[in-house]
Amino acid sequence: MPVLLTKIEGKGNGIKTVLPNMSDVARSLSRPPTYPTKFFGCELGAQTSFDEKNDRYIVNGAHDAPKLRELLDVFIDKFVLCKACDNPETDLTITKTEEILRDCKACGERTGVDMRHKLTTFIIKNPPKNPKKSKVKKATADGATTPNGDADEDAGGDSDDELTLRIKAEAAELTADAAIAKEDWSADTSPEAVKARMKAVEASMASVSLAPAGGDDDSDEDGDSPFAHLGHWIEENREESAVEIYKKAEEFGIAKKHNTMTIIAQTLFTENVLTEIPKYAPLFAKMVTSEKHQKSLLGGLERLVGVLHPDLTPAIPKILMAFYQTDILEEEVITQWGTHVSKKYVDREISKKVRKASEPFLKWLEEADDSEEED
Incomplete structure (x- = not known):
């Protein structure tokens, strides 16, 4: 996974943190880039915005890179790593009862995520695409x-x-x-x-x-x-x-x-x-x-x-x-x-x-x- 980069733009009330390589980071995790971006917003209590067409992902406010990288590790632990074998090669699936599962390609186990987290609501409303x-x-x-x-x-x-x-x-x-x-x-x-x-x-x-x-x-x-x-x-x-x-x-x-x-x-x-x-x-x-x-x-x-x-x-x-x-x-x-x-x-x-x-x-x-x- 590439190192998450950040860029501070704007001043005063309009200051924001742009994540220029969020697409590359998310791709290596097999997750849509909107998920970790929204996760940052949930954890920091900040508004987030996405422009997928122009590959632009923003968290309102000024946030330093080390802090966001720590939060990215938390996101990986909660929504990427297999709970059974700690392997990152998982896919998110949503059941008919709207339960989010991590489907592990390594061990084959399907383990759930913490449905109490605010991000789960966003994931259910914006399910991961499986174009294949x-x-x-x-x-x-x-x-x-x-x-x-x-x-x-x-x-x-x-x-x-x-x-x-x-x-x-x-x-x-x-x-x-x-x-x-x-x-x-x-x-x-x-x-x-x-x-x-x-x-x-x-x-x-x-x-x-x-x-x-x-x-x-x-x-x-x-x-x-x-x-x-x-x-x-x-x-x-x-x-x-x-x-x-x-x-x-x-x-x-x-x-x-x-x-x-x-x-x-x-x-x-x-x-x-x-x-x-x-x-x-x-x-x-x-x-x-x-x-x-x-x-x-x-x-x-x-x-x-x-x-x-x-x-x-x-x-x-x-x-x-x-x-x-x-x-x-x-x-x-x-x-x-x-x-x-x-x-x-x-x-x-x-x-x-x-x-x-x-x-x-x-x-x-x-x-x-x-x-x-x-x-």
């Missing part, structure tokens, strides 16, 4: 088309809420010894084919497996790392279930590290990725717990379609849609990824090519946003 679910419903209702123009085969089927509950239920099973049904793999698993594929994988994943980003370095001088070992194991044990893959990642001590998602994405999937994603959705729902995890997953998908299976490049919009509809990849992360070419996972030209191919899906996200604003 509404957009998925819009896109899939009445046989609407996907970014590639294909009609949704599941229109009229399970609602998005039911899908989310099913994914979470299946993800929870990963902690037990429940087995996920095995299926036949069309990829050639002969020793020669595996060796050839791993040669390509090793060349393409060297930057992550041998020197994980963000200082998360588990490699040794010989370029040996748990990430490379996991990649080899997945390639050589494709018949194993999602449960076993998760256990193996735990065994290597990298189940919670974001770089693991890059390795899994590029070694687990084959040219049949679109039919494989639903099977392994619970695995990704359990392991992808932060923005870093999502970015690493996108990096793995870049390698999958850009290096290992170039013929899949035109299918990248459908691949992104599959991860988006199962709440594994978020709109903001996909949009940022799609508009910033990077050579972190593949060379720059391949990165451009993959993002160019993803434009139909990015355009669909943008149009869905515009449609919501008009509504």
Whole structure:
């Protein structure tokens, strides 16, 4: 989370404190910027004002930055951190009885907030928006088309809420010894084919497996790392279930590290990725717990379609849609990824090519946003 900044404007009775980077702070907390701003007003007994269109959030009166940062910590404790595991990766949900809950992406617990606080009234009157679910419903209702123009085969089927509950239920099973049904793999698993594929994988994943980003370095001088070992194991044990893959990642001590998602994405999937994603959705729902995890997953998908299976490049919009509809990849992360070419996972030209191919899906996200604003 960026450090909260303040700026005092005006004089006398018109003096006010402007919060220039409140949007960035709130985004990192997965909360609307109006919530912490209003919280400041409640705690300080001051009037607040918002101009979301111009990204301007104000608390009346002169308030120094250290004081507001202390109050921000209080807000995080009361309305962000999971009460069960203290993880900040939570979403606010409002029940039919107008109770506000924190839905934790890490442990799965749903814990309530202190409904006696004045901010709860504001939250209930201004509920957090969840454009992802509404957009998925819009896109899939009445046989609407996907970014590639294909009609949704599941229109009229399970609602998005039911899908989310099913994914979470299946993800929870990963902690037990429940087995996920095995299926036949069309990829050639002969020793020669595996060796050839791993040669390509090793060349393409060297930057992550041998020197994980963000200082998360588990490699040794010989370029040996748990990430490379996991990649080899997945390639050589494709018949194993999602449960076993998760256990193996735990065994290597990298189940919670974001770089693991890059390795899994590029070694687990084959040219049949679109039919494989639903099977392994619970695995990704359990392991992808932060923005870093999502970015690493996108990096793995870049390698999958850009290096290992170039013929899949035109299918990248459908691949992104599959991860988006199962709440594994978020709109903001996909949009940022799609508009910033990077050579972190593949060379720059391949990165451009993959993002160019993803434009139909990015355009669909943008149009869905515009449609919501008009509504």
